[in-house]
Amino acid sequence: MEILIKASQFILSLSLLIVLHELGHFIPAKLFKTKVEKFYLFFDYKFSLFKKKIGETVYGIGWIPLGGYVKIAGMIDESMDTEQLKEEPKPWEFRSKPAWQRLIIMLGGVVVNFILGILIYICLMWGYGEKFLPNDNVKDGVWVQDKLASDLGLQTGDKILSIDGQKPRMFRELTLSFINGNEFSIERNGELLTKKIPTDFISKLIDRKKEAGPFLSVRVPFMIAEIDKKSKNLNVGLLKKDIIIGVNGSPVKYYDEIVKKFKSYKGQTISIDVKRNDEIKTFTVSISDKGKLGAYPVNLKPNQLEKLGYYNLANNNYSFSEAIPVGLNKSWTTLTSYIKQLKKIVNPSTGAYKGLGGFLSIADVFPSTWSWQAFWEITAFLSIMLGFMNLLPIPALDGGHVVFTLWEMITGKKPSDKFLEYAQVIGFVLLLTLLLFANGNDVFRKFFK
Structure with missing residues (x-):
């Protein structure tokens, strides 16, 4: 039952993100009178679970739940359908449109992802507020049970003051801050100390067994x-x-x-x-x-510790107008944190690549009991993550198309259809390799570790 609940939340979140992302391409394409041949949730190799043609567009649901797409006439995309390119450009085709219109069409999905993430965070702050243990309220320092924390130079009773010069706001965000950070400052028996975070810290964190418990904990009775x-x-x-x-x-x-x-x-x-x-x-x-x-x-859980008088939790409630800047800040923090993690992943010396996960990892993030608050929090994060990933200048991603279009706008020289076709193939191979690696990591951790 737990697996079913996790899977249901994952599929619902993924479907919502894919449909809205592709809608971000679809709407400007239609506004600029560009023919959209297909609008699909999931991929439909060989056959579809459902399809219906309305006007000039076939709407459908594929059977391979790895994403979705809109097939725009006259555009080299993941379908690799180049038959149209052998003919003279038609007025309704993507390749016939001015560069600025093509740029807007390609950026539409990313823009929707970012806007969606921001709106969800604003609504979460407005509807649920924030309840958390402020790091400042951990007056008697942290509880160090794990060898990894000891190897960092931490001791029970240390007060964590800053990580990379930034003062931690929530205690539950400390582990992520250590993942993204390079050095930290603590107070120990009235003395201020600064220590380095080793390059391979993430690798060691990933290698810990799940039964090891949290990397850092609050002290409890x-x-x-x-x-x-x-x-x-x-x-x-x-x-x-x-x-x-x-x-x-x-x-x-x-x-x-x-x-x-x-x-x-x-x-x-x-x-x-x-x-x-x-x-x-x-x-x-x-x-x-x-x-x-x-x-x-x-x-003991945080609310129980608060009732016992050990810690004071912050309980912030916001009006809608107050939730807007808080939601915007949460979105920005999420984006910058994700970028920092990505930098760690592409640096082999950190070992962060071992933590790269695929669909099983994403699905496992969702709770085993249905929670709308958790569902929307995860969906907001995934939306911002999807928006940033699609902006990467890799052929086959929106960012790749954007780079080629900007090059055309700056230089006045349009890349040839053959070049775009080759670039699309290279980008697709890169993405497929990354997909296989990430999901292979999932399988290894699940069955062999």
Whole structure:
């Protein structure tokens, strides 16, 4: 059922993005009286799941869910149909239109993607607002459990002040900031320190197993979920939701402090203080030879930590007019962050290419339970990502056509149809190679790692 929900959200999001992107080409083509022969969601090699001709255009749904297209008369595109080019140009063909009109037609899909992403972010800010843990509110520093964080030079209790000179706003964005960053500053026991982020940090982050947990965490209390049935402390009186606040008379606040103290009392009998609702109770417990209490902790969520008084969450609500600049800023941050990640991917020394994913990775981003907020957040990100990717100056992408058209407008020389045909083939091969690599990564991580 979870797979079905993820797949449903993915297909709905992908379909929406493809249709609106192609509509961005379709509308200006029609405005400039250019013949559009096909408008397709997904690719229709050999046959279609559905098709219907309305006017001069065949509208349809293909069976290969790798994208979609509009087939514009007189244009060399992914269909590689060059038969029309052997004849004299017709007035309704793409190649007969002025360069400025062709440029608008080619930019239409990208423009729609960016506008869609911005509108979704504005509506999300207006409809849902923002609820998050500000990094500034992590007063007692981070919890370092992972060797990767230790290798960076981080210790439990460090306060992360900036990454590449930028002050982190949300705690949940720290990992992404480290991925995009080159150096970071921390405060440790009142001392300010600056450290470098190794070039291969992303590679090591990707190589971590999923079970490793988060790269960085907030410090949390030790709230008991249950007592191990084999533990000597099963019947001492400890209950679920008891919070340990003292060990052998010493006050403690966080799980990491408590675990450290237990290790110093291996094989001993000690007292612990727990908070139960509004009461403080003391129990005598046995610490195992491995320094364990024999109790499992509750995995506390941010809103639970706020109720317990450990952290204050920001809860920002916006009117529609207030949501506009916030949504615009969110869109810009998303775009610039994606560009930084792309730069890391094309640099082999970072190992970021190992994290490149295809359709399985994208589908896996969607939650296993249906959430309209999550759906629109992911769709907004994908829309901006799709817009930027299509702007890349690669033949077979919109950006490639834009480059050739700009060259024509600047120099007055139009590339030959044969050159455009060869460029389209090269671009298509490059994209197919990238597609195979990305989806091959998915298969490797899924079945062999």
